[in-house]
Amino acid sequence: xxxxxxxxxxxxxxxxxxxxxxxxxxxxxxxxxxxxxxxxxxxxxxxxxxxxxxxxxxxxxxxxxxxxxxxxxxxxxxxxxxxxxxxxxxxxxxxxxxxxxxxxxxxxxxxxxxxxxxxxxxxxxxxxxxxxxxxxxxxxxxxxxxxxxxxxxxxxxxxxxxxxxxxxxxxxxxxxxxxxxxxxxxxxxxxxxxxxxxxxxxxxxxxxxxxxxxxxxxxxxxxxxxxxxxxxxxxxxxxxxxxxxxxxxxxxxxxxxxxxxxxxxxxxxxxxxxxxxxxxxxxxxxxxxxxxxxxxxxxxxxxxxxxxxxxxxxxxxxxxxxxxxxxxxxxxxxxxxxxxxxxxxxxxxxxxxxxxxxxxxxxxxxxxxxxxxxxxxxxxxxxxxxxxxxxxxxxxxxxxxxxxxxxxxxxxxxxxxxxxxxxxxxxxxxxxxxxxxxxxxxxxxxxxxxxxxxxxxxxxxxxxxxxxxxxxxxxxxxxxxxxxxxxxxxxxxxxxxxxxxxxxxxxxxxxxxxxxxxxxxxxxxxxxxxxxxxxxxxxxxxxxxxxxxxxxxxxxxxxxxxxxxxxxxxxxxxxxxxxxxxxxxxxxxxxxxxxxxxxxxxxxxxxxxxxxxxxxxxxxxxxxxxxxxxxxxxxxxxxxxxxxxxxxxxxxxxxxxxxxxxxxxxxxxxxxxxxxxxxxxxxxxxxxxxxxxxxxxxxxxxxxxxxxxxxxxxxxxxxxxxxxxxxxxxxxxxxxxxxxxxxxxxxxxxxxxxxxxxxxxxxxxxxxxxxxxxxxxxxxxxxxxxxx
RNA sequence: GCGGACGUGGCGGAACUGGUAGACGCGCAGCGUUGAGGUCGCUGUGGGAUCAAAUCCUGUGGAAGUUCGAGUCUUCUCGUCCGCACCA
Numbered sequence: 001x002x003x004x005x006x007x008x009x010x011x012x013x014x015x016x017x018x019x020x021x022x023x024x025x026x027x028x029x030x031x032x033x034x035x036x037x038x039x040x041x042x043x044x045x046x047x048x049x050x051x052x053x054x055x056x057x058x059x060x061x062x063x064x065x066x067x068x069x070x071x072x073x074x075x076x077x078x079x080x081x082x083x084x085x086x087x088x089x090x091x092x093x094x095x096x097x098x099x100x101x102x103x104x105x106x107x108x109x110x111x112x113x114x115x116x117x118x119x120x121x122x123x124x125x126x127x128x129x130x131x132x133x134x135x136x137x138x139x140x141x142x143x144x145x146x147x148x149x150x151x152x153x154x155x156x157x158x159x160x161x162x163x164x165x166x167x168x169x170x171x172x173x174x175x176x177x178x179x180x181x182x183x184x185x186x187x188x189x190x191x192x193x194x195x196x197x198x199x200x201x202x203x204x205x206x207x208x209x210x211x212x213x214x215x216x217x218x219x220x221x222x223x224x225x226x227x228x229x230x231x232x233x234x235x236x237x238x239x240x241x242x243x244x245x246x247x248x249x250x251x252x253x254x255x256x257x258x259x260x261x262x263x264x265x266x267x268x269x270x271x272x273x274x275x276x277x278x279x280x281x282x283x284x285x286x287x288x289x290x291x292x293x294x295x296x297x298x299x300x301x302x303x304x305x306x307x308x309x310x311x312x313x314x315x316x317x318x319x320x321x322x323x324x325x326x327x328x329x330x331x332x333x334x335x336x337x338x339x340x341x342x343x344x345x346x347x348x349x350x351x352x353x354x355x356x357x358x359x360x361x362x363x364x365x366x367x368x369x370x371x372x373x374x375x376x377x378x379x380x381x382x383x384x385x386x387x388x389x390x391x392x393x394x395x396x397x398x399x400x401x402x403x404x405x406x407x408x409x410x411x412x413x414x415x416x417x418x419x420x421x422x423x424x425x426x427x428x429x430x431x432x433x434x435x436x437x438x439x440x441x442x443x444x445x446x447x448x449x450x451x452x453x454x455x456x457x458x459x460x461x462x463x464x465x466x467x468x469x470x471x472x473x474x475x476x477x478x479x480x481x482x483x484x485x486x487x488x489x490x491x492x493x494x495x496x497x498x499x500x501x502x503x504x505x506x507x508x509x510x511x512x513x514x515x516x517x518x519x520x521x522x523x524x525x526x527x528x529x530x531x532x533x534x535x536x537x538x539x540x541x542x543x544x545x546x547x548x549x550x551x552x553x554x555x556x557x558x559x560x561x562x563x564x565x566x567x568x569x570x571x572x573x574x575x576x577x578x579x580x581x582x583x584x585x586x587x588x589x590x591x592x593x594x595x596x597x598x599x600x601x602x603x604x605x606x607x608x609x610x611x612x613x614x615x616x617x618x619x620x621x622x623x624x625x626x627x628x629x630x631x632x633x634x635x636x637x638x639x640x641x642x643x644x645x646x647x648x649x650x651x652x653x654x655x656x657x658x659x660x661x662x663x664x665x666x667x668x669x670x671x672x673x674x675x676x677x678x679x680x681x682x683x684x685x686x687x688x689x690x691x692x693x694x695x696x697x698x699x700x701x702x703x704x705x706x707x708x709x710x711x712x713x714x715x716x717x718x719x720x721x722x723x724x725x726x727x728x729x730x731x732x733x734x735x736x737x738x739x740x741x742x743x744x745x746x747x748x749x750x751x752x753x754x755x756x757x758x759x760x761x762x763x764x765x766x767x768x769x770x771x772x773x774x775x776x777x778x779x780x781x782x783x784x785x786x787x788x
Numbered sequence: 789g790c791g792g793a794c795g796u797g798g799c800g801g802a803a804c805u806g807g808u809a810g811a812c813g814c815g816c817a818g819c820g821u822u823g824a825g826g827u828c829g830c831u832g833u834g835g836g837a838u839c840a841a842a843u844c845c846u847g848u849g850g851a852a853g854u855u856c857g858a859g860u861c862u863u864c865u866c867g868u869c870c871g872c873a874c875c876a
Binding site (some may be wrong): 145183184185188189191192193197199215216217218219230287289290291294297299301306307355371373374489492493598599605610613614617618620650658661662663664666669672729732733735738740741772773774775778781782784 | 789790791792793799800802804807808811812813814815824826827828829855856857858861870871872873875876
């Protein structure tokens with residue numbers, strides 16, 4: 001039964017060289033792809049380049065070249081390296097996102113998103129990376145630092161383009177359940193990132209003003225315990241009531257707090273009235289209120305929230321208990337009976353929440369509200385080397401998103417990268433145009449799109465990379481989702497969430513029948529290596545280290561080397577192994593075997609010299625085996641080979657590739673021990689066909705010799721009769737403990753087999769003078785004898 | 789703090805829906821082939837008792853439970869790794 005299989009590995013950033021992580025990734029995918037081809041499936045297995053991005057700009061400055069030249073030459077080099085890996089890739093589907101032929105279609109998609117209301121522009125407080133001089137998405141800020149530069153991210157108010165990913169928050173969350181073949185870990189990470197919580201939005205009236213302050217809470221049941229209000233320093237209210245100087249003063253005070261968890265605040269000297277009680281609550285600016293969650297404002301209920309409690313203690317604010325608990329348990333945030341709360345007294349938490357929300361709704365001071373942590377995706381980047389956003393601005397500040405007929409907006413080649421910030425800004429001959437529609441002077445958008453936009457739909461473009469429009473609807477419906485998507489876990493949120501959003505957005509715009517881009521996700525583990533250091537802390541590459549008289553020495557200088565723990569291969573720690581060098585000394589087949597042999601593919605793989613050597617020994621052994629003179633094979637051999645075919649197939653389908661290697665050893669151990677050599681028999685062909693996806697080069701060279709062909713045609717069909725094993729070693733237990741086994745035929749009669757079992761010495765000794773209470777016979781599996 | 793994954797020999801790891809724990813590999817030890825060995829072949833290898841063997845005991849982080857039977861299921865506990873983290 002042939003079907004369509006789309007097998008995809010995450011495409012690489014063309015940084016210059018292929019590293020071992022790529023090799024592992026692509027070998028895993030390649031084994032799948034080759035297997036499916038042998039099964040007669042119509043396989044799509046493309047490769048391309050995530051070719052826009054900042055490193056190219058930095059490298060261009062450093063090496064006095066151009067981002068485009070640098071990128072294209074890297075692509076050329078890496079393609080040569082990839083081709084040495086014997087990967088069965090559809091190179092005619094190749095794309096590079098920096099090519100006009102890719103990004104012009106992306107500009108079209110941008111226009112469609114805009115028309116659908118899914119792309120919009122707004123002033124927003126954004127994450128500014130001061131080193132890269134660009135805005136970052138929330139997903140690209142880790143621990144308050146830029147994901148690439150590690151620089152402390154600043155907040156800036158800028159007018160930016162956004163994609164409305166929040167429109168799909170609920171669906172992105174719910175559809176995680178449909179992704180049965182995704183790792184739970186990734187799904188949980190996305191779930192937490194989307195961060196749905198159900199609560200209420202409450203309007204607090206600002207005293208002596210006709211304005212209101214909106215606050216989101218998941219605990220409206222504690223409203224009677226509210227004793228203050230706190231807002232984030234970036235809340236609009238702050239700018240309204242304080243001048244810039246005071247705001248800056250507070251900001252610097254906040255940034256001086258050593259421990260980020262220390263709670264400090266400044267009294268804004270304004271009050272809000274309590275929505276139910278007749279009292280006023282003071283409003284503070286507090287450092288612990290997040291501006292990017294909820295409304296950027298909270299009501300403080302010190303008795304039942306740790307942070308509010310700490311804050312109230314510090315600023316001597318009242319603490320009112322409204323959930324029944326012991327005083328020493330304060331702050332208590334658990335469930336309990338509501339007290340001190342007039343209309344809610346005696347209710348449980350959930351009852352109280354329900355009742356108070358309905359009260360708010362009726363009196364129009366609040367309502368039920370579902371809140372998500374997920375924010376809209378800011379896609380503007382103040383960088384040159386990216387996809388131009390197809391928008392122009394007029395002198396009056398208004399803008400126009402271009403028509404599709406005005407595309408493409410080409411990225412100009414001649415730029416001065418040495419200038420500060422985005423070099424497009426200084427390129428007036430590109431930036432300034434006369435709008436063909438209005439004949440007015442206009443300026444092109446100089447921000448470019450986040451490169452994660454490029455990678456959000458590349459798997460679609462692979463389906464037809466030559467089409468004059470972004471994609472063909474029928475083809476998408478026919479060939480998507482990707483059946484197996486293989487890559488690193490580091491994209492668990494960013495790329496994989498954005499791609500899911502894109503698929504859904506395109507579905508809605510174009511009436512596609514696909515909801516999710518990737519049916520199965522497989523995250524491969526990192527490759528690690530021991531680290532080596534000299535006594536003065538200098539990292540040393542593994543190839544420079546030699547073992548002499550039990551001591552590790554640097555081969556050139558004879559310095560003593562300290563061995564450190566196994567860590568992810570990284571340039572900075574120099575614990576890297578270069579694929580090119582390994583290919584030279586061990587060949588591609590041994591390398592492919594080692595990539596999958598020692599650990600399951602989703603776990604870490606430790607690189608060892610012994611490991612690659614034993615992989616090499618295995619390829620030598622296989623080659624040697626098939627060069628021996630043929631001997632005759634018996635039925636048992638045929639059965640063993642049938643089991644081998646069955647296991648290899650099962651293990652490839654499960655991504656248990658390490659077990660495939662074990663299967664290979666098991667088979668050859670058996671054949672060689674019994675001195676059965678198959679030479680150019682059909683059985684050889686069967687074995688070699690199964691080995692072909694794993695070690696294509698070697699198996700082809702063997703088949704040229706034995707069969708005078710360089711092709712393997714078809715994965716062997718399994719003969720179930722040969723898999724069936726008639727004779728078994730039946731384990732016998734007494735009191736559930738293994739005693740011995742007895743050889744027998746399947747389908748034995750219990751009373752017959754028991755007769756022979758009771759004759760066995762080991763059993764006889766144990767049951768003498770005992771009464772047999774019960775015999776449990778799990779037919780063809782085990783017999784357990786219970787005695788008193 | 790919240791969430792997730794996991795804990796099996798000297799090491800990497802096998803063990804399908806509970807049914808012979810340690811497949812396979814690495815390492816180690818012994819023997820052999822070879823002028824040589826990043827080679828190859830054979831044998832052994834969870835721990836303990838016994839000169840040795842047959843044999844016996846014990847054994848999947850720890851404690852308890854369910855079951856004829858638990859690495860696998862349940863509860864508690866300890867530990868490791870990863871992700872998120874002042875999320876109102």
